[in-house]
Amino acid sequence: MNSGEWLDLKCRKLVVPDTSSEWESVRGALNAVEGCIEKSRVLRIAERYPCGSFEKNTMLPNRKEADLVVVLAAPPTSETLDALRQVLAEGISHMPYGIPLAHPPQESFKAIQLEFANGVKVDVLPVAKQGVTPPGPSVPRKLRVALSGPEHVRWFERNAHGSVIHNVVRALKHFRELHLAEWGPLFSFAIEVFAVTLLEPHKDKGLAWCFRKVLDEVGQGWLLNGRMLPDPARPGNDLLMDLDEPTRQRMTDAARRAVKWVDEEQWSEVFPPERQPPRVDANLGGKTLA
Numbered sequence: 001m002n003s004g005e006w007l008d009l010k011c012r013k014l015v016v017p018d019t020s021s022e023w024e025s026v027r028g029a030l031n032a033v034e035g036c037i038e039k040s041r042v043l044r045i046a047e048r049y050p051c052g053s054f055e056k057n058t059m060l061p062n063r064k065e066a067d068l069v070v071v072l073a074a075p076p077t078s079e080t081l082d083a084l085r086q087v088l089a090e091g092i093s094h095m096p097y098g099i100p101l102a103h104p105p106q107e108s109f110k111a112i113q114l115e116f117a118n119g120v121k122v123d124v125l126p127v128a129k130q131g132v133t134p135p136g137p138s139v140p141r142k143l144r145v146a147l148s149g150p151e152h153v154r155w156f157e158r159n160a161h162g163s164v165i166h167n168v169v170r171a172l173k174h175f176r177e178l179h180l181a182e183w184g185p186l187f188s189f190a191i192e193v194f195a196v197t198l199l200e201p202h203k204d205k206g207l208a209w210c211f212r213k214v215l216d217e218v219g220q221g222w223l224l225n226g227r228m229l230p231d232p233a234r235p236g237n238d239l240l241m242d243l244d245e246p247t248r249q250r251m252t253d254a255a256r257r258a259v260k261w262v263d264e265e266q267w268s269e270v271f272p273p274e275r276q277p278p279r280v281d282a283n284l285g286g287k288t289l290a
Contacts, residue, residue, distance in 0.1 A: 003265055004208040010271065011167040011207065014174055016059050026054050026064050029099070029120040033068055036091035037124075042083050046132045047071035051149035052123075053188055056156045058169050060177065064120040067111075069149045071129045084126055085112045110146055125149065151233035152189055159196045163203045168210045169195050175215075175258070178272055182254035185247050190239040193229055198222075212262050219256035223248040 001009075016023050030050055037045055052067035053059040059066075072080070088105045092114070099116045106113040111123040125146035127133075160166045172191050176183040198217050199210050223240070227248075231237035243251075261269040 003262070003267075004206050006265075006267055007171065007208045007211060008167075010174075010267075011170055014060055014167075014170040016057075016061055022061065022064055023059075025099075025118055025120050026059070026066050026122075029114075029116050029122050030054075030066055030068060032092060032099075033088065033114065033122055033124060036088060036094075037070060037084075040087045040091060042087050043080075043126070044073035045070045046073040047129070049150040049153070051153055053173075055153045056192070057161070058156075058166070058173060058188070058192070060170065060173055063177075064118075065122075066120075067123045067125060067149055069125045069127055069146050071147075072126055072133045075134050076126060076128050080126055081107055081110075081112060084124060088112055088114060088124065148231065148233035148237075152192075155232045156192055156196075159200070160192065164205065164207055164210050165195055165199050165203065167207055168199060168214060171207075171211050172214060174271065179254050179258075182250045185243055186251065187239060189231075190229060193232065193239055194222075197229070208262075212259060215255045215258045215262065218252060219259050221252055223251055 018027075034048055037043060037048075048071070049055075049069045050066055051069055052065065053063070054066035085105045085107050089101075092101055099118050099120075102115045102117045108123075111125045114122045114124065116122075127146045129147060160169060169192050172195060173188060176186060176191065195214055198214050199205075202210055202213060205213070223243070224245070226245070227240060229239040231239055240248075258270050261267070
């Protein structure tokens, strides 16, 4: 089996089919959340959009996560997030999905975070949308920015679905998952955007070539010196702004090592088996750390 065949088989295993129990569990959780909000008399929803990796079809196995952007039909206030949290806390247990929450809903900066007892995680992001939500006295900024989520889905569908880039993104996200110390700080959407950016002229190439191309570009310093990566939905938003130079250097070094492993067909180094102990040469004193 050559490198292209090996990576192709690997990426097939990274696909979560819409007939799988994992996919069905996420879809069921989304249905429960949407139904709960619809039945509420506290909040009225004009539009709703499943987003994130689930909707882009880049969700990896064992990562049962989705975002749900809900466009409000009434002007939001500073109390909107808390009201949504209470609606979900009281209503989810009565929905036909039948899976309880693992713990009460948590409020973050701009979302309500839900975790079901079966491991599914859903972030619910209420937003105000011009032309749909009536203007209020002062719509909190955090209840406007999440509208980029649906635009990200449409952008990725246009630029990656049906091409080699889709599988490269899955492979890169899995690479990040297995090299968290170096690549962990990189957001999923940043991976998707720079994969499209680097591979747009090369869609006719094979999977292994394209995967190596991205790693090679990063390994040669693509991320260094304050490189910016504009958000396609909000060009003023730099998707790399949270990465300091030492973090970028660690990512660069990890990509350079990965290119070497790809060239030597050492795929167990590129994608080390999960829960594998650290390599001896990477441990203090040559001893495996607990």
